[in-house]
Amino acid sequence: MSSPPDTREALVIGAGLSGSAVAHSLAVRGWAVTVLDQAPGVGAGASGLPAGLAAPHVSPDDNVLSRITRAGVQATLQRAQALLHSGTDWALSGVLEHNLAGKRRLPATCADQHSTPASPAQIAAAGLPQGTPALWHAQAGWIRPRQLVAAQLQTPGVQVRWGQQVQGIARRGDAWAVTDAQGQTLGQAPWLVVACAFDSLALLQPLPGFAVPLNPLRGQVSFGHMADLTEGQRQLLPPFPVNGHGSFISGVPTPEGPPGWFIGSTFERNCEQAPVREEDHAANQVRLATLLPALGEAMAGQFGPDLVQGWAGLRCTLPNRLPAVGPIDRARLPGLCLSTGMGARGISLAVLCGELTAAWLNHEPLPLPESLAKHLAAERFVRA
Numbered sequence: 001m002s003s004p005p006d007t008r009e010a011l012v013i014g015a016g017l018s019g020s021a022v023a024h025s026l027a028v029r030g031w032a033v034t035v036l037d038q039a040p041g042v043g044a045g046a047s048g049l050p051a052g053l054a055a056p057h058v059s060p061d062d063n064v065l066s067r068i069t070r071a072g073v074q075a076t077l078q079r080a081q082a083l084l085h086s087g088t089d090w091a092l093s094g095v096l097e098h099n100l101a102g103k104r105r106l107p108a109t110c111a112d113q114h115s116t117p118a119s120p121a122q123i124a125a126a127g128l129p130q131g132t133p134a135l136w137h138a139q140a141g142w143i144r145p146r147q148l149v150a151a152q153l154q155t156p157g158v159q160v161r162w163g164q165q166v167q168g169i170a171r172r173g174d175a176w177a178v179t180d181a182q183g184q185t186l187g188q189a190p191w192l193v194v195a196c197a198f199d200s201l202a203l204l205q206p207l208p209g210f211a212v213p214l215n216p217l218r219g220q221v222s223f224g225h226m227a228d229l230t231e232g233q234r235q236l237l238p239p240f241p242v243n244g245h246g247s248f249i250s251g252v253p254t255p256e257g258p259p260g261w262f263i264g265s266t267f268e269r270n271c272e273q274a275p276v277r278e279e280d281h282a283a284n285q286v287r288l289a290t291l292l293p294a295l296g297e298a299m300a301g302q303f304g305p306d307l308v309q310g311w312a313g314l315r316c317t318l319p320n321r322l323p324a325v326g327p328i329d330r331a332r333l334p335g336l337c338l339s340t341g342m343g344a345r346g347i348s349l350a351v352l353c354g355e356l357t358a359a360w361l362n363h364e365p366l367p368l369p370e371s372l373a374k375h376l377a378a379e380r381f382v383r384a
Ligand SMILES: Cc1cc2nc3c(=O)[nH]c(=O)nc-3n(C[C@H](O)[C@H](O)[C@H](O)COP(=O)(O)OP(=O)(O)OC[C@H]3O[C@@H](n4cnc5c(N)ncnc54)[C@H](O)[C@@H]3O)c2cc1C
Pocket: 013, 014, 015, 016, 017, 018, 019, 036, 037, 038, 039, 043, 044, 045, 046, 047, 048, 049, 051, 052, 053, 054, 145, 164, 165, 166, 167, 195, 196, 197, 199, 200, 218, 219, 220, 221, 247, 264, 265, 266, 311, 312, 313, 314, 315, 316, 339, 340, 341, 342, 343, 344, 345, 346, 347, 348, 349, 350
């Protein structure tokens, strides 16, 4: 097959965190980008999550995942700073990690000055007993993914077409064409980026040699309104998000607008649908009681069916917890790229993955060392 022509024109399938990040990164480099999504508007997939965390992973040997998430969180926070409103869309709040199993250890020679043992004052502010093992991530915070998606899609040079369900992908001459269920052409471009999470598998599986092992992982977050909390419950709320066994965030707008509290999330493998389930609220209640025991006890009454709300979505995962990004197989599928498999870290990784894809397509220096970029490359799955 011939290489794609040097035309700076791309189609992106999927308008979640992954697709909108790729579209933004290409458009700011002067590309004309069309994004197609089957949904009527922003937030249909996992990126409809009401609120989540951008926080680094740490490990004693500062492993590949730790180094990549640190770079990813930095990229996301910079993007949020540039495009979003602090306080309503996101906040650089810092995140306290309750080190429950004691397995999250900082590297001995700390490459990252932003993650440190939590101070006694921070542990007290979280309402945890002194001596609780905990880390403090200063370069971390909460984000409302929908706001980031919407802002990235507004980049000049990005055109979004909603209500476009892609069912087929085929090479036509020097271009990739995408079609709907009736075989009608929805779009055509020399470069095609597939960013539709687990649905990417059904679209790409028929192509020769495609072997990226994508899996669905359902999750549910439970949330409620701050206005429904008693004064006593409010006094126990930590002034920053806490993660560890799941994560707890408070004081962040709910999808309806008024500020709320959020605890998540459940993990359910081999489930391709994402209904909200009563039993998942119970699991999240246990999660809160483990993460922040005093608050969990005080808030037990907030999980009743008249107060608690739920949101569920499908994460798309890969076995090593790292996404699959960029060209899929330059020799056999020229011009075809992927940006998916963000797993439980799309907020922390999608912006970096968008920049990486754009750098590859635009023949630029990569935004992270080659030794790390190769662990994200979709091409790592090419069969010999
Ligand atoms: C409960 C839960 C909690 C989470 N918490 C966090 C967190 O705290 N921090 C964090 O970093 N991450 C978190 N995540 C993960 C994060 O939400 C995801 O990694 C991220 O949203 C994935 O973005 P995406 O763009 O790859 O996929 P999606 O947001 O799922 O977007 C895929 C898009 O593709 C479209 N699409 C699908 N098929 C087609 C088709 N055939 N044609 C056209 N369009 C199509 C869909 O409509 C959708 O808009 C959480 C996820 C869940 C479920």
